[in-house]
Amino acid sequence: MTYNFFDLLQLVGSLGIFIYGMKIFSDGLQKVAGARLRSILKGMTTTRLRGILTGFGITTITQSSSATTVMLVSFVNAGLITFLESTGVVMGANIGTTVTAWMVSIFGFKMKITPVAIALIGIFFPFLFVKREKLRSLAEAMLGFGILFIGLQFIKDSVPDIRENPEMFQFLDQFTEFGFLSILLFVLAGTLLTLVTQSSSASTAITLVMLFEGWISFPIAAAMILGENIGTTVTANIAALIGNVHAKRAARFHFMFNVIGVAWMLLVMTPFLHGIDAIIQNFIPGSGSVLTDLDNNRDNATLALSLFHTTFNVINVIVLFAFVPAIVRMIERLQKEKADSESQFRLQYIASGVISSEELSLSQAAKEIELFGMLIEKMHFSFEGLFRKKRKKEQKFLDKIEKREQITDRIELEIAEYLTHVSGSLKLTEFGSRRVRSMHSMINDLERIADIYFQMSRTFYMMRQEEIVLPDQSRQDVYDMMDFVLRAIKNMRVMLSRDGIAAEADLVHAIELEDSINGYRDVSIDKHYERLESGFYSSKEGFVYLDLINRLEKIGDHVFNVCEASVGRKVKAAYKRVVEPN
Numbered sequence: 205m206t207y208n209f210f211d212l213l214q215l216v217g218s219l220g221i222f223i224y225g226m227k228i229f230s231d232g233l234q235k236v237a238g239a240r241l242r243s244i245l246k247g248m249t250t251t252r253l254r255g256i257l258t259g260f261g262i263t264t265i266t267q268s269s270s271a272t273t274v275m276l277v278s279f280v281n282a283g284l285i286t287f288l289e290s291t292g293v294v295m296g297a298n299i300g301t302t303v304t305a306w307m308v309s310i311f312g313f314k315m316k317i318t319p320v321a322i323a324l325i326g327i328f329f330p331f332l333f334v335k336r337e338k339l340r341s342l343a344e345a346m347l348g349f350g351i352l353f354i355g356l357q358f359i360k361d362s363v364p365d366i367r368e369n370p371e372m373f374q375f376l377d378q379f380t381e382f383g384f385l386s387i388l389l390f391v392l393a394g395t396l397l398t399l400v401t402q403s404s405s406a407s408t409a410i411t412l413v414m415l416f417e418g419w420i421s422f423p424i425a426a427a428m429i430l431g432e433n434i435g436t437t438v439t440a441n442i443a444a445l446i447g448n449v450h451a452k453r454a455a456r457f458h459f460m461f462n463v464i465g466v467a468w469m470l471l472v473m474t475p476f477l478h479g480i481d482a483i484i485q486n487f488i489p490g491s492g493s494v495l496t497d498l499d500n501n502r503d504n505a506t507l508a509l510s511l512f513h514t515t516f517n518v519i520n521v522i523v524l525f526a527f528v529p530a531i532v533r534m535i536e537r538l539q540k541e542k543a544d545s546e547s548q549f550r551l552q553y554i555a556s557g558v559i560s561s562e563e564l565s566l567s568q569a570a571k572e573i574e575l576f577g578m579l580i581e582k583m584h585f586s587f588e589g590l591f592r593k594k595r596k597k598e599q600k601f602l603d604k605i606e607k608r609e610q611i612t613d614r615i616e617l618e619i620a621e622y623l624t625h626v627s628g629s630l631k632l633t634e635f636g637s638r639r640v641r642s643m644h645s646m647i648n649d650l651e652r653i654a655d656i657y658f659q660m661s662r663t664f665y666m667m668r669q670e671e672i673v674l675p676d677q678s679r680q681d682v683y684d685m686m687d688f689v690l691r692a693i694k695n696m697r698v699m700l701s702r703d704g705i706a707a708e709a710d711l712v713h714a715i716e717l718e719d720s721i722n723g724y725r726d727v728s729i730d731k732h733y734e735r736l737e738s739g740f741y742s743s744k745e746g747f748v749y750l751d752l753i754n755r756l757e758k759i760g761d762h763v764f765n766v767c768e769a770s771v772g773r774k775v776k777a778a779y780k781r782v783v784e785p786n
Contacts, residue, residue: 255292263300394431
């Protein structure tokens with residue numbers, strides 16, 4: 205078989221289609237996912253045991269562990285489930301993929317998902333042109349889903365067609381006489397075979413054919429199955445290349461989990477295979493040993509290999525189940541999250557699981573809101589960068605603001621869902637109930653601030669497109685207004701870092717800052733009309749100036765609302781308590 209440079213380009217292009225489909229799928233999920241979808245997914249993965257059952261079920265239906273793990277990486281990347289919640293699905297997918305071996309062994313049949321993917325594209329393509337944004341986002345996700353699997357099929361079609369030519373592996377027979385070293389060599393061969401086919405199901409089928417034809421022995425076939433367990437993790441790791449740190453960790457867990465399983469199995473390989481051989485002889489009448497008499501037991505050998513595949517994966521899950529948290533910690537140390545990474549949209553203090561107490565739960569939520577305030581301050585600095593930095597850096601700041609606005613949407617949803625869960629799971633005190641309501645108010649105002657910064661960034665982009673330039677005096681007014689707002693945000697962050705009555709003293713300063721912002725807004729409006737009437741600037745320039753000033757003032761309003769909510773009482777009562785103590 206010849207494999208030229210053009211064939212290699214087709215393989216690279218197929219890989220590009222796969223990764224592009226993955227990106228569309230993930231982006232569509234982020235747009236369409238709401239609390240309902242996330243709660244369904246969390247319901248499927250709230251415990252590792254339920255996650256295992258979910259992974260097994262999905263993989264059995266799709267007949268592809270790669271399909272399951274790619275979807276899983278997409279969900280983790282979209283923030284729909286956490287890295288820890290994904291671990292159970294990975295373990296279940298390992299068991300589910302063994303069903304294919306049984307189907308090949310018994311029926312010689314394997315379901316193809318490509319026709320389903322093409323049908324999905326046909327169904328959802330028209331919905332890209334509807335007006336409803338949710339429906340368009342759903343259609344985008346489904347098209348990405350379809351393209352992803354078409355890409356997988358293209359990858360398989362673009363590699364050397366070893367599935368139809370298994371005789372290519374006959375030369376490996378010369379490497380079967382080196383004892384344990386031969387086992388290691390064929391573990392590597394199984395890994396490489398899966399890397400080439402991009403499908404553990406395809407490589408398993410090839411191994412079964414090779415065993416049935418007598419080209420390899422049962423122990424060598426078992427070694428290749430172990431290698432294929434490692435090779436199947438590559439697809440998810442490729443998908444994670446464009447994902448965030450959490451998606452990468454989910455893919456790394458799949459790899460690490462399977463490598464550890466293969467390592468302990470190699471230590472007990474010989475007695476384990478004798479056990480499988482004994483089971484086949486006891487349960488199949490007239491069956492001989494597949495270890496010592498393969499020529500007369502080829503049909504049973506394929507069943508024995510399928511049994512080995514399933515038994516190994518089931519026992520591996522049982523053995524490593526309790527060690528999953530330790531593996532997770534190791535992966536988190538290996539796959540560190542950059543301190544300034546824009547992928548840090550996951551909550552840092554709130555963890556899924558049983559809510560322990562009112563005090564601890566609300567403290568965790570307060571810490572998340574404090575981080576939310578820090579992100580708002582970063583958005584302010586990014587917006588300042590649009591005006592104060594050189595023009596070549598403008599796109600960088602526009603991208604940062606847009607990304608952070610998307611992150612704030614997710615943070616608001618996460619914290620709101622957690623607070624609702626706290627309210628429903630614990631019998632809150634009156635103080636606790638008031639605090640939960642205040643927190644709901646704070647995250648709503650913080651998210652609105654992020655929206656306004658994003659809207660102002662679009663106004664700035666429009667200025668550049670239409671070549672609108674504010675006069676120096678007007679730009680200075682905007683700078684001054686941003687300075688007032690920044691002082692208010694910094695005071696807000698101080699108040700968010702404190703609890704209860706200790707923050708009331710800062711509320712006086714918050715009132716002063718709010719008054720300063722409102723006063724400067726009024727002065728700026730007067731300047732605007734004077735400049736407009738004198739012809740100092742055009743109507744377009746005046747519109748942009750007024751829009752920025754008013755939006756900055758609106759940010760000040762929301763900042764003050766957060767400060768007020770952090771104290772937990774209305775401003776007049778709080779002001780009177782601080783200024784006029786008994």
